[in-house]
Amino acid sequence: MLNRMVEQQPATLDAVFHALSDATRRSMLRELSEGERSIGALAAPFSMSFAGASKHVKVLERAGLVRRRVVGRTHYCRLEAAGLAEAQGWLSYYERFWNRRLDVLEALLRAEDEHAEAGDEK
Amino acid sequence: MLNRMVEQQPATLDAVFHALSDATRRSMLRELSEGERSIGALAAPFSMSFAGASKHVKVLERAGLVRRRVVGRTHYCRLEAAGLAEAQGWLSYYERFWNRRLDVLEALLRAEDEHAEAGDEK
DNA sequence: AAAATAGTCAACCTGATGGTTTAATATTTC
């Protein structure tokens, strides 16, 4: 079950990471994390045309990060975070590498502290 | 200290996510997770020109995911996972969203199990 | 019915991407 989530779906991972590689889209996701937003509402903070925002939303949809609900003339978008989990799954493989570095850093700091506690602080 | 890692550095995040949006580059990172590799060694599995691989490595370097050590005519690359930690830091904000979903799924499965255990399995 | 609103679509522009090939540079080997 977890497997299904971490599983490699190259096309999808491409789409997810590509979607995340743009600061405007990342901001839109942040906004959507607070609740549903219309396309117009998503466009507003960027003084960007509706058409521009529409394109960004489509990129997010293609990546499976956003879903759309049409009510009358308004399109409401909401966050679909499962795709982000896929990205995290991929990244988690590498955790050990930076954890290792953090371990070293931690050890260094601890050593420093112990040194200080030992009474040689000036 | 953790803060410094999770901190938003838009330009860098752009570069990191962009670097990850290509399957070839993700494979290269996987390869580098096993140890240092020359540009040629990185190119080999993809039947791609040296020049092509060289470009990919430059993208990874720009994103801070790879570092290079030149020994004679050979350029050795190694993984620099700190940049990946930045990406994970960004994603971690959204964890609660998919965790929430997993909780629901888990609850559903548990409910199913209990139902089964209750003796009504046929 | 007319006007305003929310959004898409298509065309267009500029600049980046991913790939190639050919030439050039630096190093190593013969």
Add this chain to the structure above:
DNA sequence: GAAATATTAAACCATCAGGTTGACTATTTT
């Protein structure tokens, strides 16, 4: 020193990305 090796650089190509504008569709308001 000549030949082979490892790599970059530069030019080129096709395609994609991010953005705009203008025209169109569908809904809502007046």
